[in-house]
Amino acid sequence: MKPHGSVESFDAITLKRGFPSLANPSxxxxxxxxTAQMPEVVLGALRQFELEARANVHEGVHRLGRAxxxxxxxxxxxxxxxxNAFSVEEIVFTYGTTSSINLLAFSFGELLKPGDExxxxxxxxxxxxxxxxxxxxxxGVVLRFLKMTADGRLDLGGLxxxxxxxxxxxxxxxxxNVTGALTDVARIVGAARMxxxxxxLDGAQRAPHAPVDVRELxxxxxxxxxxxxxxxxxxxxxxxxxxxxxxxxxxxTGGQMIDQVTLAGASFRPPPRRFEAxxxxxxxxxxxxxxxxxxQALDWRAIASHELRLTRRLLDGLAAIKGVRVLGPxxxxxxxxxxxxxxxxxxxxxxxxxxxxxxxxxxxxHHCAQPLLRAFGVDGAARASLASYSLDADVDAxxxxxxxxxxxxxxxxxxxxxxxxxxxxxx
Numbered sequence: 307m308k309p310h311g312s313v314e315s316f317d318a319i320t321l322k323r324g325f326p327s328l329a330n331p332s333x334x335x336x337x338x339x340x341t342a343q344m345p346e347v348v349l350g351a352l353r354q355f356e357l358e359a360r361a362n363v364h365e366g367v368h369r370l371g372r373a374x375x376x377x378x379x380x381x382x383x384x385x386x387x388x389x390n391a392f393s394v395e396e397i398v399f400t401y402g403t404t405s406s407i408n409l410l411a412f413s414f415g416e417l418l419k420p421g422d423e424x425x426x427x428x429x430x431x432x433x434x435x436x437x438x439x440x441x442x443x444x445x446g447v448v449l450r451f452l453k454m455t456a457d458g459r460l461d462l463g464g465l466x467x468x469x470x471x472x473x474x475x476x477x478x479x480x481x482x483n484v485t486g487a488l489t490d491v492a493r494i495v496g497a498a499r500m501x502x503x504x505x506x507l508d509g510a511q512r513a514p515h516a517p518v519d520v521r522e523l524x525x526x527x528x529x530x531x532x533x534x535x536x537x538x539x540x541x542x543x544x545x546x547x548x549x550x551x552x553x554x555x556x557x558x559t560g561g562q563m564i565d566q567v568t569l570a571g572a573s574f575r576p577p578p579r580r581f582e583a584x585x586x587x588x589x590x591x592x593x594x595x596x597x598x599x600x601x602q603a604l605d606w607r608a609i610a611s612h613e614l615r616l617t618r619r620l621l622d623g624l625a626a627i628k629g630v631r632v633l634g635p636x637x638x639x640x641x642x643x644x645x646x647x648x649x650x651x652x653x654x655x656x657x658x659x660x661x662x663x664x665x666x667x668x669x670x671x672h673h674c675a676q677p678l679l680r681a682f683g684v685d686g687a688a689r690a691s692l693a694s695y696s697l698d699a700d701v702d703a704x705x706x707x708x709x710x711x712x713x714x715x716x717x718x719x720x721x722x723x724x725x726x727x728x729x730x731x732x733x
Contacts, residue, residue, distance in 0.1 A: 318612055321604075322695040332665045334700040339483055339644050339691030340669050341533045342514055344597070348537060351596040355589050363588055364562060364579075378588050381595030382578070388598040389528065389545050390519040396551065398544040398578040399591050403510040404433040406529035406544035407477075409581060410506060411437035413554040414475065414527075420446030423473045425503070427452035427460055428681055429482045432674040434508045438477065448472070454681055458485030458634040465497050473503040480512035480528075484675050484689070485634030486617075486644035488512070495524045504550065510534055514693065515613070515642060516606040517598075526550055532590060537597035541590035544581070551577035558583040609694045616692050616701055617643040623705050627712060633682050643692030646673065649708070651715050654686035657708075661688075664707035666700070 322328055325343045328335060335343065359373035366372065379394075386394045400406040418424075424438050424447055442449050450468045453461045460478070469476070476498045481488050491507065498505050506527035509518060513530035520528050527550070532541035546554075556563060556574055560583040565573040574580045617638050624630045629650030635641050649657050654670035661668055669689040672679045679685065690704060 318695055318697055322697065325695060328695065334664075334666045334703040336690040336692065336696065336700055336704060337667045337669050338514070338693035338696070339511060339534070339689065341539070342536050342693050343695070344536055344538070344593070345600055347600055348593050348597045352538065352589055352593045355592045360589075362585055374588055377592045378586070381591040384595035384598050385543055385545075388517050388602060389543075390517075390521050391545055392521065393548055395576070395578055396545055396548050398546065398551070398581045399586050400529075400542040400544050400581075401540055401587060402531040402533070402542035403431075403508060403529045404542075406542050407433050407506075407508065408437045409544055409557040410477075410527055410529070410546075411441045412557045413581070414504075414550070415441040415445060415447070416555050417553065418445055418447050418474055421448065421472060423448045423450055423470060425450050425452065425469055425473050425476045425478075425498075427478055428454050428677050429458075429460060429479055429485065429487070430477075430675070430678075431479065431483055431508060431510070432676070433510075434477055434479060435677070447474075452478075454485075454678070457487075457636065458482065458678075458682070459487040459640075460489055462490060462493055465493070469497050469501055469503065471501050473498070473501050475504050475506060477506045478508070480507040480509045481515075481642050481644070482634070482675075482678075483511045483644060484646050484673050484678050484687070486511075486642040486646075487635055488640040488642060490640070491523050491525070511642065511644060516610065517602050520545055532594040532597065535594070535597055536600060537594035538587075538590040541587045541594045543594075546577075548577065551581075554581075556580050556583065560584050562586070604694065613643045613692050613694070613696070614638050616696055616698070617641065617645065619698070619701050620645050620690060620692075620704070623701065624708075627705075627708055629712065629715075630708070633679075633684070633687055643696070644689065645691070646687040646689040648684055648687050649711065652711065654688045657688040657711065660711045661704065661707040664703060664710065666703050666707050668704075 324345045326346055327343045355377055359377050361370035361374040363375045363378045382397045383394050385397045428451055438449055452464055452468055455461045478489055495505055505525040507525050509528050509530040514534045526547050528545040530543055533539040563575055563580050563583045565575050624632055624647055631648045633646040658668045658670035671686050
């Protein structure tokens, strides 16, 4: 595979030009928390792999098979570098964050006993909730939950009472996909270590916003997805400390991960291959490796400043619109550019459909976080989410679309005696 290009300095407008899918100036893509776009360098790497190395991995001795294996394992090394992992063998390729957490819930979960506890929170994505609920049903483990503060952050005031000596795992979001709140990982890790608990972070919303240092974080497992980190869909990563992965049984069984098989039983390869049964998403892994190298070449200090400024503009602009409610912190302290909001008189779907007619792409619904939305007292919300290539023009288009929506509401459903006469449900 040929070396890919790099970005030496940050400029949002120039950076955006490297993303072919964003070439249309009338598209204002603000759905990055769901899926980020892919740069040309990743698209080129995918095409090059399919033309020059399309084959299965590990067992083939022919030229294409060797090339595919080399590209796949090089992708693993690139992921390890992005995470500052202790070793390449700690990188398990999955099909996304959901796949990673399900793997962990089954394999690590097999080591748990009835009465063992897992600490979660009300902020979790369903992917970091339902797998543990299923484990609790199977193994008799007990789930405990951290609550949220009024502004949508983890309420760590209850940490000491919820984190007991029976806790075996703390599994929390690194960054909420609804409120954008960042978790105080250092405090969580310190408390968890006091009771001997293992720590897993759902990094799906944090990993897209700069390389991650798992050594500095001090956690034991980390999960994220390729399609949110400028890579292909259908690829994800579970990083785990090698000594923990070595104790875990396989999640799925079949080809690629076996050592010896007889009619009476089987033995399995060591990690990471123990957890990669069947033909893996080879091309997607290659694309992810290139995407993460692309990310590492960016100036993240400058990007963080850029995203913070846009987040501040977004929060201030929404706060100035009567009838708009932001679900999450109103400040930018320990907060990402994920901003969920409701508009009085309209469902989230109505808001997003109207904005789509203005070329603004948002996400609507419960964002796979129904307990969190219920805690806010709503059924759904519109969500805008920023990326490194987001521009002021994208935020301006959002405001223009909302202004038009509010104008239509006020024209067709004017207030009478201070009460809105619309019968539309709030979203």
